[in-house]
Amino acid sequence: MIKKDIIIVGGGAAGFFAAINIAEQNPNLSVAILERGKEGLQKVRISGGGRCNVTHAEFIPQELVLNYPRGEKELLGPFHQFMTGDTIEWFEKRGVPLKIEEDGRMFPESNSSQTIIDCFLNEAEKHQVEILYNHAVKSIHVDDNLWVVETSQGEFLSEKLIIATGSNPKIWNLLEDLGHSISQPVPSLFTFNIKDERINDIPGVVAQNVEIKVVGTNLCSEGPLLITHVGMSAPAILKLSAFGAIELAERDYKFEVEINFIKQSFEDCLDHLKELKQQLAKKTVYKSTQFDLPKRLWHKLVFASGMDQESRWADLNKNQLEGLASQLTRAVFEVDGKSTFKEEFVTAGGIDLKEINFKTFESKIHKNLYFAGEVINVDAITGGFNFQNAWTGAFIVAKNISL
Known part of the structure; x- marks a missing residue:
């Protein structure tokens, strides 16, 4: 049986960040990471297409929290302790400058997630954090005020225990055995099959x-929309899937969406089309792409309005004009199923937020039990926000444990 001051279960982003910060702030503490895989930081490696989307250039806590469908209220206080600017400074101090892309996402200047991984491994080694791979956790219990963690390779004792295992059902089951409640996990960040x-x-x-909304609900979103081989993707869809994760799961991913391709009202669009009927009288509608829409999408919406390639503006009747306005501003599509969005696998669900003290990220049920990252019921839209939650929670845990 091996005894450590701090045991961290999970060798991902939150686990490493907590371990490094604890060991750096209090070198007298012995820290070990237990990782079930043969290597850690796998999500860091594949995030952002292998570039690692470290955080997002949003520097106001009240604005940052709006990107978290679950955790918005709870993260406001923590973000006042450690957020985007602190993340940037932390990495820059350790030789990893970050850059901001046009959409606000932030990556290492090297454009490689390996830079982040190397930084973590070097810092862990420098501060004598022990990393134990192939250690799958089988049970967790308290014995005489010490945490006992049984793994596939032996038992460990520690005064303080940090769980940073992400969306891991086996660990959630162990935490339920300890008296914690788990919000039922469902997928978040997915694309629509149409x-x-x-x-x-x-x-x-x-x-x-x-603008896109789920018919019959209050769920709505806006932003770019990408048409794919199987349906629709891009930020407008992903944001909708994140905020609607629970409701869309309840509908078994079968629902209707209404899309406004031009962000105008039906009435304003119809008025504009009537003007075009006068201005472009002799031209064909098919070749007169409007509203900055992609040509191929315009062609499809023209056909869906009951016109053909030869239809001229002058010849359009009331029904055709209204049909086109309707296709442009309130087109309804039937969604039948979902697809995982590339590598950004995110789950809504985890430890009930009411059971966590967000000043310290300590369990309200067990003293000296802490959580960081997606193991708790916090998740975000795509763009670096899930990592920011991991950095913030891990840093606050480290700060409190290191005292």
Whole structure:
């Protein structure tokens, strides 16, 4: 049986960040990471297409929390302790400058997640953090005020225990045995499967700024929309999937969405089309792409409005004009299923937020039990926000443990 001052279960982003900060702030503490895999930091490695989307250039806590469908209220206080600017400074101090891209996402200047991994491994070694791979946790219990963690390779004792295992059902089950409640996990950040004549052979087309809502709900989103081989993706869809994770799961991913491709009202759009009927009388509607829409999408919406390639503006009747306005501003599509969004696998669910003290990220049920990262019921939209939650929680845990 091996005894350490601090045991961290999970060798991912939150686990390493907590370990390094504890060991740096209090070198007298012995710290060990237990990782079930043969190597750690796998999500860091594949995030952002292998570039690692470290955080997001949002520097106001009240604005930053709006990107968290679950955790918005709870993270406001923690973000006042450690947030984006602190993350940037932390990495820069350790030789990893970050850069901001146009959409606000932040990456290492090297454009390689390996830079982040190397930074963590070097810092862990420098501060004598012990990393034990192939240690799958089998049980956790308290014995005489010490945490006993049984793994596939032996038992460990520690005064303080940090759980940073992400969305791991086995660990959630162990935490339930300890009296914690788990919010039922469901997928978040997914794309929509849609079979529809209007989009079925134009993959790769992007509508730059749409409004989209789930029919019969209050769920809505806006932003770029990408048409794919199987349906729709890009930020407008991913944001909707994150905020609607629970409700859409309850509907078994079968629902309707209404899309406004041009972010205008039906009435304003119809008025504009009536003007075009006068101005472009002799031209064909098919060749007169409007509203900065991609040509291929415009062609599809024209056909869906009951016109053909030869239809001229002058010849359009009331029904055709209204049909086109309707396709542009309130097109309804049937969603039948979801697909995982590339490597950004995120789960909504985890330890009930009411059971965590967000000043310290300590369990309210067990003293000296701490949580960091996605193991708790916090998740975010895509863009570096999930990592920021990991850095913030891990840093606050480290700060409190290191005292």
